[in-house]
Amino acid sequence: MKIVIAPDSFKDSLDAAGVARAIAGGLAEVWPQAQLLECPMADGGEGTMEAIVAASHGEQRRQRVRGPLGTSVEASWGWLADSRTAVIEMAQASGIQLVPSGQRDACRTSTWGTGELIASALAAGAQRIVLAIGGSATNDGGSGMLRALGLRLLDAAGEPLAEGGLALAQLARIDASELDPRLAEVQVEVAADVDNPLCGPNGASAIFGPQKGANPEQVQQLDRALGHFADHCAQWLGRDVRDEPGSGAAGGMGFAAKAFMGARFRPGVEVVAELAGLDTLVQGADLVVTGEGRFDGQTLRGKTPFGVARVAKGHGVPVVVLAGTLGAGYEQLYAHGIDAAFAIASGPMTLEQACADAGPLLKARAADVARVWRVARSG
Numbered sequence: 001m002k003i004v005i006a007p008d009s010f011k012d013s014l015d016a017a018g019v020a021r022a023i024a025g026g027l028a029e030v031w032p033q034a035q036l037l038e039c040p041m042a043d044g045g046e047g048t049m050e051a052i053v054a055a056s057h058g059e060q061r062r063q064r065v066r067g068p069l070g071t072s073v074e075a076s077w078g079w080l081a082d083s084r085t086a087v088i089e090m091a092q093a094s095g096i097q098l099v100p101s102g103q104r105d106a107c108r109t110s111t112w113g114t115g116e117l118i119a120s121a122l123a124a125g126a127q128r129i130v131l132a133i134g135g136s137a138t139n140d141g142g143s144g145m146l147r148a149l150g151l152r153l154l155d156a157a158g159e160p161l162a163e164g165g166l167a168l169a170q171l172a173r174i175d176a177s178e179l180d181p182r183l184a185e186v187q188v189e190v191a192a193d194v195d196n197p198l199c200g201p202n203g204a205s206a207i208f209g210p211q212k213g214a215n216p217e218q219v220q221q222l223d224r225a226l227g228h229f230a231d232h233c234a235q236w237l238g239r240d241v242r243d244e245p246g247s248g249a250a251g252g253m254g255f256a257a258k259a260f261m262g263a264r265f266r267p268g269v270e271v272v273a274e275l276a277g278l279d280t281l282v283q284g285a286d287l288v289v290t291g292e293g294r295f296d297g298q299t300l301r302g303k304t305p306f307g308v309a310r311v312a313k314g315h316g317v318p319v320v321v322l323a324g325t326l327g328a329g330y331e332q333l334y335a336h337g338i339d340a341a342f343a344i345a346s347g348p349m350t351l352e353q354a355c356a357d358a359g360p361l362l363k364a365r366a367a368d369v370a371r372v373w374r375v376a377r378s379g
Helices: 016-030 047-055 090-094 112-123 143-147 166-170 181-185 204-208 216-237 247-262 269-274 278-282 297-301 303-315 330-335 352-354 358-378
Strands: 003-004 035-038 057-065 074-079 085-090 128-132 152-154 174-175 187-192 262-266 288-294 321-326 338-345
Touching: 003 016, 003 278, 016 035, 016 047, 016 288, 016 358, 047 057, 047 074, 047 269, 057 112, 074 090, 074 112, 074 128, 085 090, 085 112, 090 112, 090 128, 112 128, 112 143, 112 278, 128 269, 143 152, 143 247, 166 216, 166 330, 174 216, 181 303, 187 247, 187 269, 204 216, 204 247, 216 247, 262 269, 269 278, 269 303, 278 358, 288 303, 288 358, 297 303, 297 330, 303 330, 321 330, 321 358, 352 358
Parallel strands: 003 035, 003 288, 085 128, 128 187, 187 262, 288 321, 321 338
Antiparallel strands: 057 074, 074 085, 152 174
16 A cells, blocks of 8 residues: 655644644554655645755755845745755745734835845855745835845935835836846746736735735735836836736736746646655555645645645546645535545634644544545455
């Protein structure tokens, strides 16, 4: 019996590796002789770097960088020496979890710290950068990241702009004379599951600004400021990428990556699966177990269980999902490679209880799945 365990993290509870360990523990109670292969996964959001490093046997490098509101934070990035690949997770340096809910300010937050991580990767000799851009606290069009890499954004008086998305409304001139030349030599892949444009009713500000602290008036101001930034970038670059799918991802970080790095966008789970070698692991497996904190219709937009199921179905392997909760529309996934899905709660409980007990609950539910599977196979 060969079983591949490839879950995402359970937010505010367990990272992907912890989820995989708990599931493996439950399966091992029923199938002690089974070959259990743990492959922590992610889809481009928080935990992506850790999942890739764990599955690829890479290393984490830590450093102090400028956080979303300018204060120093400690962030990690991944290094895969064999392929000279750097894995940079935007949430580490510019993530919304770094800003207390009462201090979230989409007008001022900056991606500068993410740029510092990219600079470190370039200094290490990276030939490829995987940039995971989920979970950001920012709406600055990636301008902070670009400024940390040498780009100068100046107002009409020739002074550098303040940080944050709202300040982009004052942009008068772009000076790229000091932009790091190594950016032209590195392959950049953006791992994301968002296809929004930069501006407009479906753009970065309108769709994601409110959850980052912007009120309705500020949403309109930020949208105009990003449009003004895009106008100047288009004039300087000779091309306009604001309406391309993904340019609005992570408050416009997608736009900056496309415009100034020539980044290629891929679904985050696809990138993680490739680097983790999931396709090879699944070959010859009897079962794949995946999971995420909330499994619902939104999973179809490219989240981890959906991506794992696509790989598994390519080899004719059945897939079971273990989730914190089963939300509206989860049944749609049965037409996309998921064979069964179970919530891990053993009865009525608060979210706090479920998060605190996620490990034991996952272990117990995995053991239950194994028992049912054993009965089915014996029949």
